[in-house]
Amino acid sequence: MSAAQVAIRARGVGKRFGANQVLADIALEAREGEVTCLIGPSGSGKSTLLRCMAFLERHDEGTIEVFGRPMGFGADAARRPLPEADVAAVRRDLGMVFQQFNLWPHMTALGNVSEALKRVRRLPRREAEGRAMAMLEKVGLGERAAHYPSELSGGQQQRVAIARALAMEPRMVLFDEPTSSLDPELTGEVLTVMRQLAQDGMTMVVVTHEIGFAAQVAQHVVFLDGGRVLLDGRAGEVFRQPWHPRLGQFLQTYLDLGASVLFQG
Amino acid sequence: MTFDLGLILGSLPEVLAAAWVTIVMWLASAAMGAALGFVLALLRRYGGRAAAWPILGFVTVIRGTPFLIQLFLLYYSGPSIGIDLDPTGSGLLSLSIYASAYFCEIFTGGFAAIPRGHVEAAICVGLSRAQIVARILVPEMALLVLPACVNMTILMMKETAVLSIVTVPELTLVITAIGSRTFAFAEALFLLAIAYWVLTEATGRLGRFAEGALARYRLA
């Protein structure tokens, strides 16, 4: 197999909230070993699409496959809902990182990261905590293992959340605006961890407003607007098309230093 | 007439015995009420509609009627439906039921206040429903509702005074009886107020201490 395997394949995906058509006829492929960035204006459906990939949201139409296995619904025309156990099995390939971190406040950093290793993997405590510790060290937080989320900065909390996702050894990680609720001076430490992860070859789908990060790290960029895929291509191609009126407008809004450096060339 | 606490201090052993009854009735019914309220809240939220509606009805009725009426109903009408309890038994049971409705409401609010994302994060790392309830929802809820529970427990302590009406030998009954016997009504009522205040203050302090000790387990 020379061509990279498809990690996520969405076809004809549609989603409504009441009368609001949030996603319409979405088709995209995220390849294994690549970083795919989903960008687009606020309300364009990025989070919803990412959440559908993890089946935290049910898509009303179309199919989503994760490493070749249908997510949530059978792949045939009947779209029969899959049993919870099947959904959980497909989810095992996915890690998820949220904008709001969503750490469990009553557990230490180590507890957050080791919880699923103990309860889902059923590893003995020592082994689970050993692995969790290794993950925390990987995100630079070995010394904070005994701290509770309330005792960590936002950037540290998000890195713990990344360690928690990685500890379960997913085949890919989904990020929903991982730095959007952080103070500007804290986004860097999270982006550094993500960049390292990308360099290690982790498959990632990242919803982000960090255009600089997208331009530097992503191989694949998908631009969503009004619930539709407006542009989809190699990162270099997409960012060389700011003549596209909607993308141009969007980039002007979110252009940061990283992207402006890119366009100077 | 002078204010002379000495008049009733002769009955101190009686007062202490009554204080003991009050404390036992109070803590036992608070514990049973909290336990029952917890089960009701769990069923109401995670037990499907078949459980949610009757529980909502129960909570509404208990919270919507005076405790005194509930106590009378159990004590005087109980025997006609085969519940024949002595005053202490009726008091304990009715106070527990009364408390369970309030605790159910407190716990339900606590569950509702947990950010949905905490559950989604748990789903994404593969925790089962039962594990999510036991490991994430219940502990987070407990931390959120601690202040409200302390408050409720203090209210219940004062509610035990109502039990005097069905002749449970608790503080209010005993001290007012001493008052009538010795004609030292003012002194008796003063002592009674002091006794409840001491219990309230002790509970409040304990609650604030617990909140302080648990602060690090909470986010903002």
Ligand SMILES: Nc1ncnc2c1ncn2[C@@H]1O[C@H](COP(=O)(O)OP(=O)(O)OP(=O)(O)O)[C@@H](O)[C@H]1O
């Ligand atoms: N649970 C929900 N119920 C109803 N409407 C929703 C829900 N979640 C999202 N929406 C709506 O769907 C649309 C797309 O939302 P979504 O969060 O996916 O956008 P987004 O691209 O992630 O935006 P942002 O950049 O602000 O995060 C919006 O109009 C939003 O109001």
Ligand SMILES: [Mg+2]
């Ligand atoms: Mg979003």
